[in-house]
Every structure is written in C-alpha cells, then in structure tokens.
Amino acid sequence: MKFSHTLQFNSVPDWAEHYIAYSNLKKLIYQIERDIISTSIDARGDTETAQPTEETFLLDSKTRANTIFIPALDKELEKITTFYVSKEKEVFEETEKLLADVAYVESFETLPINIPSRRNFSRSFDSSDSLNQILKKPTRQRYSSGSAGSFLSSDDDEHQLNSPVNDETNLLEISYHHNPQLTEDEQRIYHFWSNPLIEAERIRLKKRTTEVYVWLSELKSFVSLNHTGFSKILKKYDKITNSTQIKSSYMTNMVGEGYPFKKSSRQILDEHIRHMEEIYAKLCTFNDIKAAAKELKTHLREFIVWERNTIWRDIIGLERKSHGVGIKAHPTVEELEISKIETPFGEVNVSAEYWKTAFILTACTGVFAILLEARIFKAVEVRNCFALLVFSSLLWATEVIPLFVTSLLIPFLVVCLRVMRSNDELHVRLDAHDATRDIFAAMFSPVIMLLLGGFAIAAALSKYHIAKMMATYVLSKAGKKPSWVLLANMIVATVASMWISNVAAPVLCLSLIQPILRNLQSNSSFGRCLILGIALASNIGGMASPISSPQNIIAIKNMMPQPSWIEWFIISIPLCILADIVIWIILLWNYKPAETSLLIHPIRASRDPWSNTQIFVCVVTLITIVLWCAEKQLEFYLGDMGVIAILPLVLFFGTGILTKEDFNNFLWTVIILAMGGIALGKAVQSSGLLAIIAHQIRDMVQGFTVWEVLLTFCTLVLVVATFISHTVGALIILPIVAQVGDSLGDDNTSYRNLLVMASALMCSAAMGLPVSGFPNMNAIMMEDEMGVRYLTTKDFLKTGVPASILTMLLVVSVGYVLMHLFLGY
Incomplete structure (x- = not known):
C-alpha cells in the first residue's frame, strides 16, 4: 500500500489536517522535477540529445530546488510540533486528573466507608508528587464471576453500574466463591470493592483509564506516522534530485530535534502509557501488568477497528460519488434550482432534476400502458410482451432508473403479464406459478456462472x-x-x-x-x-x-x-x-x-519478486483458460464453460486468496443486468x-x-x-x-x-x-x-x-x- 493511503487510513480522523501533508509535498517534488527538466532542456538547446538520466541536469538546479522544498518541510514540521504540544498538554492534564481520582478512591482504608469531600481531597493532592508514588498504594480489585483470571468486560461494567445493589452483591458473592484461594489481602480487597459506591467508582475509573490510554496511543501513532512521512518524502526528494545528504541531515538536525520526535519526549509519552497500564492493573487485574496491557490493547484494537470502519465507509462513499460524477454529467444551474410545493402534509422541496426524471418516467409508463391496450398483435401474450420490450428498452436507454433495477423489474412483469407460453406444440399461456419457475430457471444460466468466474480471475489478478x-x-x-x-x-x-x-x-x-x-x-x-x-x-x-x-x-x-x-x-x-x-x-x-x-x-518495470500466491493465481488462471479453450473436447465430462468457471471461484475463495469482501465487490449490477436481459430474451422468444x-x-x-x-x-x-x-x-x-x-x-x-x-x-x-x-x-x-x-x-x-x-x-x-x-x- 502507498504511504499516502497508509497515512489516510491510519490517521485519527479529527487530527487529519495536522498530519504531514504528504500528497502535497509529493506534488511539489514532481513540480520541481518538471521545472528542472524544462530548465535543463532550455539551457542545452539541443532537444535531440537532451535525454534525461538520473545523474544529469538534475544536479545543476539542486540549490534552487532546496530553497523551494526545505521551507515547505519546515512549515510542516512547525505545524506538527504546535499541534503535538497542545495535545500533549491536554492528555497529560487528563492523566493527572485520573491519577488524583485513583488516589482519592484508594484513600478509603476501612469499612464502612466515610467518603471525604472530593474537592478537599483534590486540594490536598500534590500534583508534583511522583506518579510512581501514587501508584504504589495498595490494590483494591476483584475477579469477575467466571473462571479465575477472567474479568468483566466493559459491557458487564455498564450493566453493573446501572444495577441494583442486591444484584451487585450477588455478583460479588459468585466471584468470591469461584475464587476461594484468595490471599488475606485479596479478601480485604474483595470486601472493599463489594461496597456499591466503590464499585461504581471503579467502573468509571476503568472507562476513563481506557479512554486516556487510547488517547495516548493515538498521540504515539501520530508521532510515528509523521516521522515515517518525513523519512519517505525526503527519500523521494533525494531520489529525484540525485542527492544523498538532504534526508540524513534534515532527519538528524531538524526532525530529530523537533519536540515530538525527541527521545526524551517519546520516553515521557511511553511512561504515561505505562502508568495507564498500572492503573488498569490496580482496577481490573489484581496488579497483573501483563494482563492489564493485554486488555488495554484489546480495547485499543476494538476502537481502531470501529474508527477505521467508519473511515473506510466514508472513503468508499466518496469514491462511489466520484465514480458517479465520472459517469453522469455535472448538474446545470437549472437542475440545481429548487421549487417548493405546498401539500396537505407540509412544504416539499423539489429540484428541476426531479421534475425531469418524473416526466421521463411518466412518459415511459404512458407508452407502456398504451401499447398494452393497442391491438398491434392478435395474441394477448405477444401484445403484452411487445409492450414489455419497448418499456424495458426505454428505461434502459434513458437510464431514468438504474439499469439493474430495470432488469429486476422484468421477471416481475413477465409473470404478471403472463407472456410466457409452454414449449409444446400447443403453446398454451403459462400461469403465474409455471411462468415464475421457467423465468427464474432461465435467468441463472451457465453464462452467469461464466461471468462470475471472469470476475474472480479479474479480482485476483488485480488484488495481487x-x-x-x-x-x-x-x-x-x-x-x-x-x-x-x-x-x-x-x-x-x-x-x-x-x-x-x-x-x-x-x-x-x-x-x-x-x-x-x-x-x-x-x-x-x-x-x-x-x-x-x-x-x-x-x-x-x-x-x-x-x-x-x-x-x-x-x-x-x-x-x-x-x-x-x-x-x-x-x-x-x-x-x-x-x-x-x-x-x-x-x-x-x-x-x-x-x-x-x-x-x-x-x-x-516492477522489481518485486513473485510471491507464491501470485504464482498460484497465475497457474489457476492459465489452467482455467486452457479448460475453457478445450471445452468442446471436454463437453462430455464438464458440460459447459459455466461449470469450468467454478474452478477459480472455489480455488481463490476456498484458499483465502479472495475474501468475502472481494466477493461483495463483484460488479453485481452488471450480473443483474445480464440476468434481466436473459429473462427478457426468454420472454420474447x-x-x-x-x-x-x-x-x-x-x-x-x-x-x-x-x-x-x-x-x-x-x-x-x-x-x-x-x-x-x-x-x-x-x-x-x-x-x-x-x-x-x-x-x-x-x-x-x-x-x-x-x-x-x-x-x-x-x-x-x-x-x-x-x-x-x-x-x-x-x-x-x-x-x-x-x-x-x-x-x-x-x-x-x-x-x-x-x-x-x-x-x-x-x-x-x-x-x-x-x-x-x-x-x-
């Protein structure tokens, strides 16, 4: 995957504009390259011999290129640093508040609990205290109602937070009896957390800890992605200008000295992440740091999956919109005009494009109704089929509704208009039941399976x-x-x-x-x-x-x-x-x-070595093509090319080379369109x-x-x-x-x-x-x-x-x- 795509898919959506503008910098490099080439050719004058190489004419304008490109990098570095400093301040303040609240809860040493004022406690908490000192306080956690070592999920915690006290106590009793080998200190912790007020506080602290951990992890990813971005864009720049010094010097003297990328800054960030793991361990895993880190990473992974799915949906939506723009002309000013219509249910806004679509659809439907009543042919089924043929052709030609929707409409009208006849010599009109069976049997023909096999081959060749x-x-x-x-x-x-x-x-x-x-x-x-x-x-x-x-x-x-x-x-x-x-x-x-x-x-030419998967795809594709070419000789064994098309489908999807997402991305609109055409042809015949x-x-x-x-x-x-x-x-x-x-x-x-x-x-x-x-x-x-x-x-x-x-x-x-x-x- 290109780094521009990696950056796009792995960035925090709300921070998107604060990452390195990799695509813009890349365009700037290409502009510099074009200017250098043009300048070199003009200077030489001899266009016949002015052929570009990697070591000529680019070096002559290197200084000029640096004066254009380096300031652009400096601007990006300043933007990233400013944003990082502000975000670091926010997340570190949230960390300090969380630590203060943890210390506040753990100050209750006896039962029944006499809860002091949170405001008074907050004032007595010295924020200058070492974070490690706060984290050395005794742990007060409990196991969940399950096998030893398992813990309540966030959904369970949400349920507990809103549950009656009796349910909470029963849950704790189950947890206690499932873990009879608890130490004396752990039993004390069990009694401590059995108080509903403390339990509710623990759940809130757990959620806050998870949120801060995710926030810190995103900040760490922000630094890593931008550092990689600087490295890659400088590598590309050195390649274009045939330089070997800009990347190393800039990464060392500028990026390396930038506050987000300093070793000390990264260490502080890692230290805060470690503190979140320790807090989570105190709250949920009996001070087991490894278990706490594992659970926090699970929460982080779930959050990223949800966030990335949202990003993917947005990107796919934009991509589909762009394809739609490529196929359909941009609307005119008249088409964008909105007219208002008063109805008994209120005011409705209607665009000019809507009126145009409604007019065309009404006209097509009117032609369809007229042809159904016209006595052009003697037989009713022939007359109805002619009306269906004209109606479908008009809808396809005008594209007033999507093409595949017209195809889906065809079998419905074939059955309702009873245009199908029996295949015997009597040619009796089929009833709805028999017509349904025949028309659907015709739609999924071996040709459709051949189309699916072709899509599978195309998907594999493109994906790999x-x-x-x-x-x-x-x-x-x-x-x-x-x-x-x-x-x-x-x-x-x-x-x-x-x-x-x-x-x-x-x-x-x-x-x-x-x-x-x-x-x-x-x-x-x-x-x-x-x-x-x-x-x-x-x-x-x-x-x-x-x-x-x-x-x-x-x-x-x-x-x-x-x-x-x-x-x-x-x-x-x-x-x-x-x-x-x-x-x-x-x-x-x-x-x-x-x-x-x-x-x-x-x-x-691509110099990437061929992988085993690529070789397997090529072999399966070649075997399938050979079988298709020899289909006439193998007809007795395989019957039809559609049966052969099953081979790449099974081998590619069965081995995991193609996934269900690839299957969903097939051009199903084309398949439905072809099936509708086959249904129409069957009805006309x-x-x-x-x-x-x-x-x-x-x-x-x-x-x-x-x-x-x-x-x-x-x-x-x-x-x-x-x-x-x-x-x-x-x-x-x-x-x-x-x-x-x-x-x-x-x-x-x-x-x-x-x-x-x-x-x-x-x-x-x-x-x-x-x-x-x-x-x-x-x-x-x-x-x-x-x-x-x-x-x-x-x-x-x-x-x-x-x-x-x-x-x-x-x-x-x-x-x-x-x-x-x-x-x-």
Whole structure:
C-alpha cells in the first residue's frame, strides 16, 4: 500500500489536517522535477540529445530546488510540533486528573466507608508528587464471576453500574466463591470493592483509564506516522534530485530535534502509557501488568477497528460519488434550482432534476400502458410482451432508473403479464406459478456462472498486482519515443481488457501513465493522445475474449452452438490487433505527438519478486483458460464453460486468496443486468414475439446477401451503442439478430452465430462519444494537477468517430472472412 493511503487510513480522523501533508509535498517534488527538466532542456538547446538520466541536469538546479522544498518541510514540521504540544498538554492534564481520582478512591482504608469531600481531597493532592508514588498504594480489585483470571468486560461494567445493589452483591458473592484461594489481602480487597459506591467508582475509573490510554496511543501513532512521512518524502526528494545528504541531515538536525520526535519526549509519552497500564492493573487485574496491557490493547484494537470502519465507509462513499460524477454529467444551474410545493402534509422541496426524471418516467409508463391496450398483435401474450420490450428498452436507454433495477423489474412483469407460453406444440399461456419457475430457471444460466468466474480471475489478478507487474514490464520496454510509448500503452490496455474487463483495465492503465503525464509540458498534445489511446484500446479489448465485456457474455448466450474460446480468439485477436493499429495511426495523424513532446518519462518495470500466491493465481488462471479453450473436447465430462468457471471461484475463495469482501465487490449490477436481459430474451422468444419480429425483418432484407445483412446490422448496432450503453444495446438487439440469422439459412446452414458475434463486436467498437462505454467516461474525467481536463468531446468526435467507422469496416471485411472460415459455414 502507498504511504499516502497508509497515512489516510491510519490517521485519527479529527487530527487529519495536522498530519504531514504528504500528497502535497509529493506534488511539489514532481513540480520541481518538471521545472528542472524544462530548465535543463532550455539551457542545452539541443532537444535531440537532451535525454534525461538520473545523474544529469538534475544536479545543476539542486540549490534552487532546496530553497523551494526545505521551507515547505519546515512549515510542516512547525505545524506538527504546535499541534503535538497542545495535545500533549491536554492528555497529560487528563492523566493527572485520573491519577488524583485513583488516589482519592484508594484513600478509603476501612469499612464502612466515610467518603471525604472530593474537592478537599483534590486540594490536598500534590500534583508534583511522583506518579510512581501514587501508584504504589495498595490494590483494591476483584475477579469477575467466571473462571479465575477472567474479568468483566466493559459491557458487564455498564450493566453493573446501572444495577441494583442486591444484584451487585450477588455478583460479588459468585466471584468470591469461584475464587476461594484468595490471599488475606485479596479478601480485604474483595470486601472493599463489594461496597456499591466503590464499585461504581471503579467502573468509571476503568472507562476513563481506557479512554486516556487510547488517547495516548493515538498521540504515539501520530508521532510515528509523521516521522515515517518525513523519512519517505525526503527519500523521494533525494531520489529525484540525485542527492544523498538532504534526508540524513534534515532527519538528524531538524526532525530529530523537533519536540515530538525527541527521545526524551517519546520516553515521557511511553511512561504515561505505562502508568495507564498500572492503573488498569490496580482496577481490573489484581496488579497483573501483563494482563492489564493485554486488555488495554484489546480495547485499543476494538476502537481502531470501529474508527477505521467508519473511515473506510466514508472513503468508499466518496469514491462511489466520484465514480458517479465520472459517469453522469455535472448538474446545470437549472437542475440545481429548487421549487417548493405546498401539500396537505407540509412544504416539499423539489429540484428541476426531479421534475425531469418524473416526466421521463411518466412518459415511459404512458407508452407502456398504451401499447398494452393497442391491438398491434392478435395474441394477448405477444401484445403484452411487445409492450414489455419497448418499456424495458426505454428505461434502459434513458437510464431514468438504474439499469439493474430495470432488469429486476422484468421477471416481475413477465409473470404478471403472463407472456410466457409452454414449449409444446400447443403453446398454451403459462400461469403465474409455471411462468415464475421457467423465468427464474432461465435467468441463472451457465453464462452467469461464466461471468462470475471472469470476475474472480479479474479480482485476483488485480488484488495481487499481477496485471500491474505485467503491464509495467511491457511499458518499460517501450522506450521514450512518443509513438512507440503510445502503441505499447494501447496494447497493454487491450490485453488487460481481455482478462480484467474493459471496466477495470482503463483505470489500471491510466494510473500507470501518471509519471508520463506529470512530466509533460502543459500544452503537450501527447497527454491527450495517450489518454484517448488507452480509452479506445480498452474498448477494442472488449472484443478480445468471451469474458472481457458483458456484451460478449450475452452474445454467447444467443449463439448456437456456443463457440469455443479458441474459435473466439482466432476471430477476435486479429481484429483487435488491426483495430489498434488503425486507431494508433489516426491518433498520430491527429495529434502528432512527436512534434510537441520532447521528453517522455520512462516507466520502470516492477522489481518485486513473485510471491507464491501470485504464482498460484497465475497457474489457476492459465489452467482455467486452457479448460475453457478445450471445452468442446471436454463437453462430455464438464458440460459447459459455466461449470469450468467454478474452478477459480472455489480455488481463490476456498484458499483465502479472495475474501468475502472481494466477493461483495463483484460488479453485481452488471450480473443483474445480464440476468434481466436473459429473462427478457426468454420472454420474447417464448411469447412468439421474437419469431414475428424476425419474420418481418427477414421480409425487409429479402434479396440481401448475408454480407449486406451483416453490414446493415453492424451499422444499426454502431449507431445505437454509440448513444446508449454497450451492454444495453446488446441486450436489446442480439436476440433479434439471432432469430434473423436462423431465418436466413436453410436446414443445414445457419448464419445466427456470424451475425450475433459480429454485432457483439460492434457493440464494443462504438466509441464515438464520451458516453460510449466506461473507458470513454473514465478518460473524459482525467484532469491535470490544475484541475483542467485533458480531453473534450471534440477529441472523441475527431478520433473516436472515424475509429468506430474503420473498426466496423474491419469487422464486415476481415471479420466476415474469419467467421466464415472458423464458425463452420
């Protein structure tokens, strides 16, 4: 984990702004690096030979860099010291008060107890007394009602504090009888603490001791984290400036002499922590310091777990919000306007966005109601299914409600509208019970299990940084020439999309090019070219394997017989390579990066050794892929690719490589979306609507050749998938394409698989707009350090539109030939 993340996740939330500003200092280092590089190149004048190394041109501006960076460090050190001094004063004062109260309670030597005034006692307590002298007073503790050596938890203490005296006495009696071997002094302690007033005081002191201990521990962690932060940021600075002196001198002369980091300050803090352990031992563990330390650490661990869970939830919430911003455009001023409506229940505030959503939803529902009553088809089930098809398509296309919610609505409407028919020759409408059984049986198909297996492989490759290690290795070989760096990044994005999906791949690849982007000039076109190339290549990677995108999963569901992985690879990989080359040429033509980018920061390959876990993940992944490729030969034993997908799920989750948290992080919305699409396809087929639509389309294309039909469908898919989600386009169109493909052939030949696979490939190739697929959405949101976006819609129009058209031409030409050769026509 990066230290910036470690600092974020381990800091005390309320103290967050008082820790070292590690991320800001790191950005300052990168700015210094960029300025030094630019200054060096300008000074040399010869841009052809001015290639950066770790030992040239950086040393010339070291003094200037120090005058910028060292004051920033001094400012952070002063901020940390000021905060630490104030917090130390607070916690030490609380410690002194706690010690005074402990001494006050332990001043009662006889029973019955005559309690003096707390105010008078506090005045008589000399705060200058040694803490150790106070802690030498006799102990007055007791065991809890359990086995010897066990103690009451804080929950038990809370119950005791609010319990009647009789319950308290009974509890103490149980404790006493369970520990008959108590010494005379311990028996005296038992009688002392049996007084309810003393017992209540003990519980309060215990809680206060725990709180102060946690506070002191957090202060100690504050010092440790900041010390590590200074060490790491100085190490990074020395690496950038090729210096070996700044870190050692600053850590020794400045950080080491800072009050929080002095040895004496740490010793005082440790001494106070030890005193809390001693107080807790007097209160709860019969002066057993080790047991007291163990219990206090347990309390500290529980507190940290609760606090970190809160932090994680906040961070995840912010991350989800940021992803939401990346997918949905920022609201306009009109959308943010609030109107007030008077109702019998009071005044309600309604935004313009709400009115827009309500209008679209009402319009879709109105169309649905009209189609249910329209006499477009004779059979009721066909009419109802057509209304359902249009209604679902409208909801998916407008995204007025989340896509997966629409998918969840489909089986409900299928059953209520009774659109399912029996599979026999009579085609009788099924009742609700039989329709429910059939529609749910269809939704969880082997294809869904294949999708889960793909998610498991992607999660393992990403979690253990295997994909990143492989990617950095390839990129390290690209050198510094802009055109080759661009091509290498595009190939990495395409290959990564094959195995970790075209949703996760652009996120990974865009994070890998940050060192390149940081060192480019602000007006360099190569940054835009590189980001756009990764986005378009990730879209192309969605074609590459059956698990690289949801539309491929939907296509396999509609293909009969289902193609093997080898057949898919033989067709898709040549198309991906050609499409990447075509896009690469378009990008070089449009942006001419060689003319504007004089310096490319090379990406270094990861030197971390391979762990046994990483090797195991790779082996399981390779075995799974081989079995998928050989599925046709193993069909008698394994039945389907979905059964093979169980292998990585069992091996990864069964061995603990992936956890239930990883399972919960699967893209379940995509799975539900695919299941809804399968349910809709099943309903359209069972009702007879699919056959009617396919028959009408066949009449429209009568006289067309198979290639002309292919071109027609590819053009339709390209237009539709450019404006709506690729997966949604596949859900709507592919079942119709499959039925038309069956009608074009004869008894021995079917063009179903050809048309379906080509249409699925075109779904991934639709990349003309920023909303055309997640890779484009992610790319359009990329910003530089000043918060300015690298790309605009114009960039996608001038590159994405021609790339989509040329990719379509590749599919209907090279792809058509390959599918004719290898899909058995």
